[in-house]
Each structure stands twice: as structure tokens, then as C-alpha cells.
Amino acid sequence: MTILATKDIEINAEPIALYQILKFEALVSSGGEAKSVIDEGRVMVNGEVETRRRKKIMSGDIVEFAGERFRVILQE
Numbered sequence: 001m002t003i004l005a006t007k008d009i010e011i012n013a014e015p016i017a018l019y020q021i022l023k024f025e026a027l028v029s030s031g032g033e034a035k036s037v038i039d040e041g042r043v044m045v046n047g048e049v050e051t052r053r054r055k056k057i058m059s060g061d062i063v064e065f066a067g068e069r070f071r072v073i074l075q076e
Contacts, residue, residue, distance in 0.1 A: 007068065010075045015056035018045065018063070021072065027065055037065065
């Protein structure tokens with residue numbers, strides 16, 4: 001099993017929709033692509049496959065996609 005390095009994503013307000021995280025961090029090229037990869041079950045939140053596009057992401061959540069892991073933190 002590969003251990004992924006965790007990168008921080010700073011948000012300035014919470015909650016934020018899952019698809020917006022993928023789009024704003026340029027992990028996908030568009031909102032439509034973000035929704036597609038979520039629908040296909042290619043995104044995990046806190047270790048579970050997440051298929052809800054508008055899943056509310058809060059500070060402390062871990063998002064995994066395309067072999068990368070991100071910790072969401074609220075900007076102070």
C-alpha cells in the first residue's frame with residue numbers, strides 16, 4: 001500500500017462543496033469534469049468513496065483524488 005503525502009488546501013469559508021475543491025485546486029479542468037469524477041466514484045472523503053457532488057467539506061476533512069491526499073483547513 002502506498003502512503004500518500006498530505007497537502008493542505010486552505011479555504012476561506014466553510015462549508016465548501018466537494019466539486020468546488022477539485023475545481024479551485026485545478027485538480028480537474030472544469031466544474032463538469034469535477035462532477036464527472038465524483039459521479040464515477042474516483043474521489044474519497046475521510047477514507048470513504050464519495051459520490052455526492054455537493055458534499056459539504058469542512059476544515060479537517062481529508063480529500064483523496066488521483067493519487068493525491070489533501071487536508072482542508074480554514075484560513076485564519
